Amino acid sequence: MSPEVQRKLTTILAADAEGYSRVMQADEVRALGILQAARGVFSKFIQRHHGRIANTAGDGLIAEFPSVVEAVQCAIEVQQELSSKRRDPGGALHFRIGIHLGDVMVDGDDLLGEGVNLAARLQTMAEPGGILISQQVYDQVHAKLSVGFDYLGEKRPKNFSEDVPVYGVSHGKGKRKSEEKKHVPPVARSAQTSQSKVQSADRLRESVIRYAGIVGAICAALVIIDLVTGSPFWAHFPGIALVTLLCLYATPLLVRDGFSLMLARGGVVVGGLLLVNLATWSGYLWAMWPVGGILLIEIIRRLGFRKR
Template sequence: MRQLVAILFADMTGYTALMQENEQLARLKRKRLKEVLEPGIAQFNGKILQHYGDGSLSIFTSAIQAVRCAIDIQKQLQQDPKVDLRIGIHTGDVTVDDDGIYGDGVNLASRIESLAVPGGVFISEKVFDEVKNQEDISTRELGYFELKNVKLPVRVFAIANAGLAVPGRNELQGKTRQPQNRLAVLPFVNMSADPENEYFSDGITEELLNALTKVEGLQVISRTSSFAFKGKNDDIRDIAIRLNVDKILEGSVRKSGNRVRITAQLINAADGYHLWSENYDRNLTDIFEVQDEISGIIANKLRENLAATRPSTIKTSAHNIDAYTHYLKGLHYWNRLTPADAHKAIECFEQAVALEPDYAQAYAMIAGVHSYLGSTGQMLPQKAFDIVQRYAAKALQLDDTVAEGYVAKASSLLFFEWKWKQAYEALQTALRLNPAVTSAYQMLAYYYILTGEKGKAIQIMEEAVQLDPLSTIANQYLGNVYIFGERYDDAIRQADKMLEMNPQMRISIELKAWSMGLKGDWAEALRLFEEVHRLTNHPLKGLMGVGYASAMLGQKEKAIDCIRKIELRQREDPDTVLDGDLAGVWYAIGDWDKAFHHINECIRKHTPPVNFFLEYPTFKALKKDPRYQELMKTQAVHNR
């Protein structure tokens, strides 16, 4: 029988050695462990499935209870005769039968226990998400670890309640493979008197990131996550833990008149040791030549320290400082993830190309933002993707090494032209040019859902979050593909992670609402959807979820009212395409004729491939209708 459980591994340390030295004491301690363990597990509603030598495997229906049990056990075992015990806890979907327990979660819990220290309780990020708001449970993050037979790095926490052992990360070296050649480039600090020079210091960081992603053997954390620490004074070791890096490059810029001084230092994250540090004094005759020169010097220096071999190619991204300023402002708005901010981003990028007509990167970003608007119904697809195609082609004509140009091209091929194979090839080119461009991972996940490979979609987005762990876009998309894979608890954890950063982020509240509803709690989903609607500050926006959840709760009149408002908005704003929203609410009401009408309207208007949004679990029952198979035949024609 498959079930979601908290898995607790406990293992007595030094037992074999103690048996050789003092067999009587070893047996006494094992007896004491059993006397504490068995009633303790039972007290917190757990169940011991297996005793093995000097350890045990137990399961709990509640992660909170599992952690409280572990704390209680460790505190008891600190008393004489003291028993040195390691405990590791993880939650996972497992199979439990008479012969034992099976599943990836069991292996991961075992690996976390082996990482732990005597007297300590280590937990996975999934368990942390369950216990972080419990007043009686304290935690300390230890960072990401490469664990044996676990593909992706695992984020681990220690329970930090009084009386428990809480090691520093450096104390765990040798127990696991540490990240190697993973680098974060923190935003260079503007030390100039003029705050306007902020854009120059940001530009230095941008050029370094672009150059260093091309250094073979080096993994560079993406811009979004690095810039999350801008203006903050976090400890280097804490930053390294959050970003799962072993080295950090930081620096400062001081500009005065026609002179500029740039300081850069490469730091070993584990101990804060400076691997090297240099100052560069230059004349500021050409701001971008200085950027390129410094970027090249630092990239070469890093190559020496990191034993990477492929030379990086530094290309000037712009020549006009005002154009570059507008470009940086455009990135700022783009990363805020709202339709209104997307339009502001477009304005900034257009100002950049007006000042510098050969600005390839800015053309690529204009294409990328229009793709977002066209694929989400915020703009007529025909109009949006005409711009995407023209601007992506212009970007690649100017510079065929701009990865974002290939991503924008792929978005048109996926969302509008429905040429999936060509889209896949464009995305592979983008990732070859820049492995850190996480938007390419999002497009690949979309491609894998279209081709029925949801497991690959999840895998590719988990890799994207490793590259850009603090990116709201990457984390949001990972949450969405978890829903496609019907992993609703994982999707809720992703939503909660983003809501910690911004409690009013509408897309994250919506992600949580769909996850709660699909788990069966449509009442809580409706409450969350109504909050999304309130945050739009518009009577006609954000109503699809409200209508769907209302219908699922039998509130048909309320659902119909949502439909009428969506239709009114469609009439008032003909540039939007809301047939997908209407199809969803009519489907939830049970009127499949009207649902199929609006699905066919999506096809007629060339909105993103219908078989993409029909893969969303909300439409699961629709696949039984013969009209669904006819639709799939229509879509398959475009899979070329």
């Protein structure tokens, strides 16, 4: 790399004509005129939005902009202008456009590096007349432009080792933010999911504390009633049932995994049965039968799932 080459962060717009070779084969002179007219449209809007054309190889071009918002707005206006020209007798070419904000190398007037390559790959993935942008561009413009953005998922650009999030720009005239397709970027979606889980756990914890107070008050009232009536002690039976239900409700606070949660709740039920057995102890461990039945049902259920 020569000493004059420098690096900088910039917004790269890559554009390429779709089907230009086919038009050339049909009529070279007409095809050249249409391409020159399209380049005039690009040049007009690129200058209007304070960008510059870095390269015009073949039927495509590379441009850079100091502002991400200006780059996307330029692409939208170019596509709208070309769309209106396609209705004229002379016609116009369909262009694909890709936009990326990234680090590039500057060699004279040329832009080089992975930032340029990604913009060019986004352009190749766009539909004719369409605009694709990277996650870096979306983060900067989605709240600043009155157009729609469609999250298209993570895609693997050619010769790239990792997938990248890709967004399409809905650049139809009269589009308003209220009409745009609602979506959540992958990073934001993960953060929202984590936050939702934390909030759910907090709500469950508050409910368990509230129910524990209610269960405690009910048990105390049952004991007092039992003592006042002077009958054989019975308050421990509804007390055991209430505590067992409370523990079943609270187990998700301690165990999150589905299988572990099932085992924990099974243990709570077994513990409740054993307490009732002890409270009615007559020398016979009858709790082993319902406990064994529960285990047998679970074994049969799991074997059935495995066969499927």
